[in-house]
Amino acid sequence: MKSGLNMGLLRWLAIAATASTALALTPEGLISAPRRAEAIPNPSGDVAVFSQSQYSFETHETTSKWNLLDLKSGDIKLLTNDSDVSEIVWLGSDNSTVLYVNGTNADIPGGVELWVSDISDFANGYKAASLPASFSGFKVATIDSGDVRYVAYAQSYANGTAYNEQLAAKPLSSARIYDSIYVRHWDSYLTTRFNAVFSGTLKKTESNGKATYKAEGGLKNLVSPVKNAESPYPPDSSSSDYNISPDGKWVAFKSKAHDLPRANYTTSYIFLVPHDGSKTAVPINGPDSAGTPKGIKGDAGSPAFSPDSKKIAYWQMEEESYEADRRTVYVYTLGSTETIPSLAKGWDRSPDTVKWADEDNLIIGVEDSGRSRLFSLPADASDNYKPKNFTDGGVVSSFYQLPDSTYLVTSTAIWTSWNVYIASPEKGVIKTLGTANEIDPELKGLGPHILDEFHFEGNWTDIHAFVIYPENFDKSKSYPLVYYIHGGPQNSWLDSWSTRWNPKVFADQGYVVVSPNPTGSSGYGEELQDAIQNNWGGLPYEDLVKGWEYVNENFDYIDAENGVAAGASYGGFMINWIQGSDLGRKFKALVSHDGTFVADAKVSTDELWFMQHDFNGTFWGNRDNYRRWDPSAPERILKFSTPQLIVHSDLDYRLPVAEGLSLFNILQERGVPSRFLNFPDENHWVLNKENSLVWHQQVLGWLNKYSGVGKSNKNAVSLEDTVVPVVDYNP
Template sequence: MMTMRKSLISLFLLTFIATSAADKRAMTVEDLWAMERIGEVQLSPDGSQLVFELTRYSMEKNSGITSLWLLSTRGGEPRCLTSTETSSRMPRWTPDGAAISFLSSRNGKSEIYLLPLNGGEPSVLTDFPLDIESYIWSPNGHRLAFTAVVNPQATGIEESAAWNKAAQESAVKAYIVDQLLFRTWNQWIVNKKNHVFICDALGKNYRDMTPGDYNSPPLDLTGLQDYVFSPNSEMLAFVSNRTAMPAANTNNDIFLILDENNEICLTADNEAVDNFPIFSPDGNLLAYKAMKRPGFEADEYDIKIYDLRNKSVISLTDHFDLSPEEMIWSPDGKTILFNAEERGREPIYRIDLSSRKIEKLISDHMNSSLMISPDGKTLYFKRQSSIMPNELFAMDLAKRAIRRLSFINQPLLSELELYAVEDFTFTSFDGQQAHGFLVKPPFFDPQNKYPLIYLIHGGPQGMWADDFHYRWNTELFASRGYVVAAVNFRGSKGYGQEWCDAVSKDWGGGPYQDLMSGLDYLVQNYSFIDANKVAAAGASFGGYMINWIATQTDRFKALVSHAGAFDLRSKYGSTEELWFPEWEFGGTPYEQPELYEKWSPSVYVENWRKFSTPTLVTHGERDYRVPVNQALQMFTALQRMGVPSRLIVFPDEDHFVSKPQNARLWWNEVFDWIERWIK
């Protein structure tokens, strides 16, 4: 009888599993955009609640709306706080915990709003002539600091706003430029600078704390928060680049405003990047992140401690061969918690200030938005993986027990057949070990043969990770029946600074050979990969590498290049941040032309007479980091040499394809292109 009962139970379980598997389906691009995205998260002053941004996109409306939600730190169902018809972003608790402030443009201009938690509708707090970009509360709740973009030549904020209005209404749209930097990423910034302002708790009596023709905070190479009040609310630390040509250096410095007429630079002796200042709980110490080498944006960060009492500086992490990202103080001021990219993950660490001993608290997946309870016992954070978008988690620091607080996308994820990333390691061309990830297609059968899509990341000092990427999503690439592989070639972050440094001045050398060695390893060690059906795709540096591959080998059936450099000399003359190519290629192309020529795919177009891999080229016309002329040159060369090719240009996109309907077109065109040539 017992045996029959066990058999019936086993049969039921097998039937349930088979039915569940049959109910699963492959992921689609519509699913990717249906995922609800958790953004900024803030812990309440008493540690009992979390407020977070949640963005929902509409494919039909081709846009998204961000609303604010409240969640108990004990878990449960989150509660919506703001309208889902207009966006609300950047939530901040008032220091007394009685209200939540946020930014919204619901009345036509970005202002700070205040939502009392004891009931009532949000009300506008500020009436500033310009859009407010970001803000923070002083710890005592008496003041706010906020940032706005001003015209430094204007006599005041009102004149700056009037000039903006006149420019918008004028039929003349010309830019008159007298100096670098005049545009960045996706916008022109002529006569525009970030400034930090302070106002009172009622949103009145504002004052520009960082006047002058400088960006404070800077436009790039920034920390998570680059202006902050001291615990007693009397001092303000901020980051700025005060050099004559910020476009050609990385000298971001940390400044301290002691009072209205007393400003000092704390990091004047370091010409490399300094950012992300945070005061210790007692206000005596200032932690910040610093690089060592001027001009190098991918140098390793160290956590530094500036003692405000004796003006001494010590490094906490110079013995740690990874680059700290976010950091927070423990409430007792004895330790700092931080995360850092490591081998495709983002673990969380804790360092003791007295011993400088570093311990790893969390190892798996990608962990960010670190927050700690007022009693120092619980760590709150966001976590994502290749099969789960960001969700909220908590860790008991004494027991090291982790619990999930939210599961926003559970209903949709439960429908999808997804395989988590698998790690692989191989010996590259020079004997060094390299690491990558592999993703299997839905309903994988090891007895079958599958085509391979080989993905190449940007940077080049980037990293393929165990994350749910909304642009280059490995699960979506696998959804059409492909095995997906992604190698963290030399130059990638998360493997020590020596590995990261190895790409500089060697763009088409070691990284390319790592990728080819990785491909050799994959087809030799995974019998389910069809070595005769391999495509490659990449963006940014990955797009450059696709362009390079196109001129160097014929082992791929199809290529996809997005936002990739083709001619490095002409790119130098049209990009915006000049420190990057000057470091990567040893100077300007006028003074040091050799490497610009050596590593430009444009120089090797004649190789297409020997082989011609069908290539799809895509680009955003508002991309000022890798300007669209690179895609036009690549496509022109492909066409003139008779290589099967297609060009897709998005007039309303930048370095990324960010609008839902554009993204759907991009994914469909990429899949169609690969399937056309590979199957």
């Protein structure tokens, strides 16, 4: 107890020490602050490259550049501000030569070019290849001859030809015809095009002691020979879905099961194919594969070759219709027909990233208790092995091994958008090289002191919650509550930066934000996560009620009686559920973003496995389960009375816009103060910078209006700050 009191005192001293210099994080500051990507080290571990973009509300344009980070001093210097440079990859063992993607093509409209340059004289590189479409996600391997073999992805036609939007013929009719489900997915209608991994080679030649690289041969589509395969898989379309072996001979890629209906199953396979495409790709874990573990039929991903190119590590889920099932690491030996062994299968966590440390050990990224941490894992670990983490706070976004077997880690936290440090399994975090809150004026004053956490007794187990403090926080004062409800539903609030639902932006309006992780939350073990199945409005809601009561009774500086609540996706559903529940009367205002409202409308989603898993069956066979947690039930509608803002965009096909309109119609007819915010060009997320500003102005303005913050804080956002006209035909 004494130790806890001392830690609390230190936290308050830290808050007091920084209060005089802290600046409020405004919506404009959040959106226009620099956004930095992962730091990618050169082979010797001397420097790393990273990209940076920044939006200006003065010019309404985004500028981009690439920087060099000195891994000894932490100094940052400009490499290039050429906005056409979209990717940079280090070539072979050369510490200064890079391959970069020029996002334009002088000869082929809509294509890209590959250039080779020395970082000491970046502007004077040379073109190594001209590619006929918009390729990205480049990965390379240098073979014994010095040649560079690479893979990248682009959209593909069924015949294997890369799709070039600028050169594609325009159809005379806009009709779309479908004979199978999966008509649309997330924000796009499916077409006959799909993502595909292509392979290519750059031939190395030497003259007068200087090496040059030029394209040799054409590109080979490694995915299209397998009918219905696609890699990388939407909506993320991440290059983590494929990899090239260090010896350049093999490529592994993930695809949703090509032999099953995509809308009904999460099943994925890891395919193996020669880099030259001389054989058709085959799944190593398919239903007819010799080594497929019995009963393992779920999603799979993150294929990674061992340093000697003899093994592939990947993760896979067990269930074939549960997108949030626990992942387990497997290690396949090339050419083996033995059952593929699993690692640490009894461990109650779910790895999402897999890399090799050496031939005998792996490093895995894992969501764990509100963070995303790195763990070390032996490549022959038994089922009961418990991996050891060597990073702690924040969320790791990437990591690369350095020559001394330490790791260059890029991460974020609630208090910083970019944090780069060196860590090792033996010593943990060794050295911080750079963090955005110490670099960017927009983030001045942010730090770990803005964040706290607590546990409370939920319906059936202890529940974790984050607390985020406002600018110049004073515990002797009282601040209205923002009750933050996460999406998923199998998801969680993490100690991570967000450019959309950033809790610090909400807090700096004059609130204390509480972000609970109730039943259904990930990163706390299977039991907590899986208990939300067929229980959307049950245990999670009861946890949230108990969390509100705990805050109201235990935090004198939080005014829960004048609080507000907001959530998106499943969090939007929960806000809609709260509106018709007793908890809804505890809030002055609500905001739901892309939440379901009418139970029967759930069948209009794209990924049918999602609803059929979470509601224990089909829409026709288990209709009562779908309706059990129906926010639109008549008896619930009669309780609606709390002012509510509804946000729903036209391109959200996972949760169609009719859901938001239906709720708005009901609130209006019931006479409940309400507003509908719609973006015709956004999907499940509001990504356009100008749209994001309007989103923040409306969401914060709505909450501020009803909580009273707008009157007590002269810098708080107002609904009138938005220049978009409001349509109102009420008499």
